[in-house]
Amino acid sequence: xxxxxxxxxxxDILPEQMVKWQAIERKAREVFLVYGYSEIxxxxxxxxxxxxxxxxxxxxxxxxxxxxxxxxxxxxxxxxPEGTAPVVRAYLQHSVFRRQGLVKYYYLxxxxxxxxxxxxxxxxxxxxxxxxxxxxxxxxxxxxxxLVNNLLQAVxxxxxxxxxxxxxxxxxxxxxxxxxxxxxxxKKDLLCPDCQCRAETNLLRILDCKNKQCREIIRSFPxxxxxxxxxxxxxxxxxxxxxxxIGINYVIDAHIVRGxxxxxxxxxxxxxxxxxxxxxxxxxxxxxxxxxxxxGEKQPAVGFSLGMERMMAISRLEPQVLPLHIFFALMGERAxxxxxxxxAHLRSKGISSEIDYQNRSLKSQLxxxxxxxxxxxxxxxxxxLNKGKIILRDMRKQEQREINLEKAEAxxxxxxxxxx
RNA sequence: GUGGGCGUAGCUCAACUGGUUAGAGCACUGGAUUGUGGCUCCAGUGGUUGGCGGUUCAAGUCCGCUCGCUCACCCCA
Numbered sequence: 001x002x003x004x005x006x007x008x009x010x011x012d013i014l015p016e017q018m019v020k021w022q023a024i025e026r027k028a029r030e031v032f033l034v035y036g037y038s039e040i041x042x043x044x045x046x047x048x049x050x051x052x053x054x055x056x057x058x059x060x061x062x063x064x065x066x067x068x069x070x071x072x073x074x075x076x077x078x079x080x081p082e083g084t085a086p087v088v089r090a091y092l093q094h095s096v097f098r099r100q101g102l103v104k105y106y107y108l109x110x111x112x113x114x115x116x117x118x119x120x121x122x123x124x125x126x127x128x129x130x131x132x133x134x135x136x137x138x139x140x141x142x143x144x145x146x147l148v149n150n151l152l153q154a155v156x157x158x159x160x161x162x163x164x165x166x167x168x169x170x171x172x173x174x175x176x177x178x179x180x181x182x183x184x185x186x187k188k189d190l191l192c193p194d195c196q197c198r199a200e201t202n203l204l205r206i207l208d209c210k211n212k213q214c215r216e217i218i219r220s221f222p223x224x225x226x227x228x229x230x231x232x233x234x235x236x237x238x239x240x241x242x243x244x245x246i247g248i249n250y251v252i253d254a255h256i257v258r259g260x261x262x263x264x265x266x267x268x269x270x271x272x273x274x275x276x277x278x279x280x281x282x283x284x285x286x287x288x289x290x291x292x293x294x295x296g297e298k299q300p301a302v303g304f305s306l307g308m309e310r311m312m313a314i315s316r317l318e319p320q321v322l323p324l325h326i327f328f329a330l331m332g333e334r335a336x337x338x339x340x341x342x343x344a345h346l347r348s349k350g351i352s353s354e355i356d357y358q359n360r361s362l363k364s365q366l367x368x369x370x371x372x373x374x375x376x377x378x379x380x381x382x383x384x385l386n387k388g389k390i391i392l393r394d395m396r397k398q399e400q401r402e403i404n405l406e407k408a409e410a411x412x413x414x415x416x417x418x419x420x
Numbered sequence: 421g422u423g424g425g426c427g428u429a430g431c432u433c434a435a436c437u438g439g440u441u442a443g444a445g446c447a448c449u450g451g452a453u454u455g456u457g458g459c460u461c462c463a464g465u466g467g468u469u470g471g472c473g474g475u476u477c478a479a480g481u482c483c484g485c486u487c488g489c490u491c492a493c494c495c496c497a
Contacts, residue, residue, distance in 0.1 A: 057496090065495080117489095119490080151496095283497060307497030330454065368457085370457035377457080379455080393457090398458095400456085
């Protein structure tokens with residue numbers, strides 16, 4: 001019989017991993033609460049047009065990384081490759097802008113991209129992200145970056161670097177593309193094949209090509225940062241100043257060009273050296289034209305997303321497994337029936353309890369209790385029941401005593417709050 | 421999509437230039453203690469050596485194909 005396995009790039013998260021995973025999620029939720037962001041959940045499956053319209057027809061994500069397929073004859077749908085477009089879609093669909101001014105949403109969940117898997121890059125991966133829609137205030141840019149910084153601290157991650165850049169508004173970009181195209185006109189043949197293609201489709205991406213020769217050519221051309229219009233220049237200056245004032249260390253990296261088309265002005269990346277080649281822990285920035293582009297009224301916005309697996313890889317958070325309160329080690333059917341009833345009762349009162357289901361010896365029942373880190377073990381067999389008693393063993397103190405059957409329930413219930 | 425590396429027990433790894441029945445530690449189960457955990461000792465379960473084919477008296481080992489994993493390019497979180 002052929003044993004089916006997970007698809008490439010799709011992974012099970014086993015319970016042992018899940019403990020830390022949930023701890024990170026819990027910390028993230030706490031941070032979002034503090035910053036006034038509320039959770040939104042959008043479907044995993046969306047109209048494929050949502051992403052070509054927002055992320056960009058010519059981006060790698062849309063061009064070759066979407067899990068997309070037809071439903072019925074002509075409806076093309078896809079598993080979401082990123083989180084911003086669905087949130088904006090929901091924002092518009094429910095006319096949120098008519099009900100309130102600034103909205104601050106966060107999300108967490110699975111994203112899907114059909115790529116060759118490698119370290120820190122899976123086909124199904126999880127992101128935590130947030131979007132703040134409705135303000136162009138540079139203080140909001142700073143809030144997002146400060147929030148990410150805060151979140152990373154909360155999950156015991158350090159040693160990362162914050163890289164910052166501004167790619168200006170649409171006017172700045174149009175102007176810069178014009179200049180760049182002029183500059184490259186007679187150098188096209190020297191570029192790598194990819195960049196020759198980019199020259200037509202996604203000019204700005206040439207700026208962060210890793211090919212040696214392309215870098216050489218680009219190096220002598222000033223970055224877009226040097227060509228920002230007065231307004232964008234002022235906005236970026238303010239973002240930098242605010243960040244410095246609130247104690248954020250960052251470096252300006254004029255070559256950050258995000259791979260999604262919707263970004264404008266402030267863009268940033270949190271990178272970590274221990275992540276390997278996929279070193280971006282978080283990324284984000286402003287997208288002042290996206291809402292309008294998706295059919296809404298113009299609303300400036302800013303957001304970010306964090307890679308969950310990448311956080312898992314470097315977080316030093318050590319979540320403690322909650323210890324089991326009471327284990328029932330029983331011998332004989334009469335004792336088992338009594339113990340099972342007591343177990344059911346304690347559990348319904350919220351006291352974690354466990355019992356053996358495999359008819360094991362007392363010794364192995366205790367071994368199991370020990371492995372489960374049980375605080376107490378109730379031991380009972382014919383011998384005890386005949387005396388009208390049971391044995392209560394304190395596993396840590398390595399002591400045990402007999403208690404009366406009638407008082408057992410009260411004693412067991414009383415044990416826990418005092419101890420934990 | 422393009423390269424490189426690697427596939428032996430649930431996990432981490434052994435097995436000299438091809439040579440008896442493929443081993444060890446951890447984990448698991450049982451026992452030493454016929455009813456008491458951790459430590460110790462003993463024993464046991466567990467393998468189509470990823471798969472298929474080839475070379476050979478003989479293949480975990482060599483060759484071919486294939487599948488899978490992994491790292492990197494690309495791109496991104």
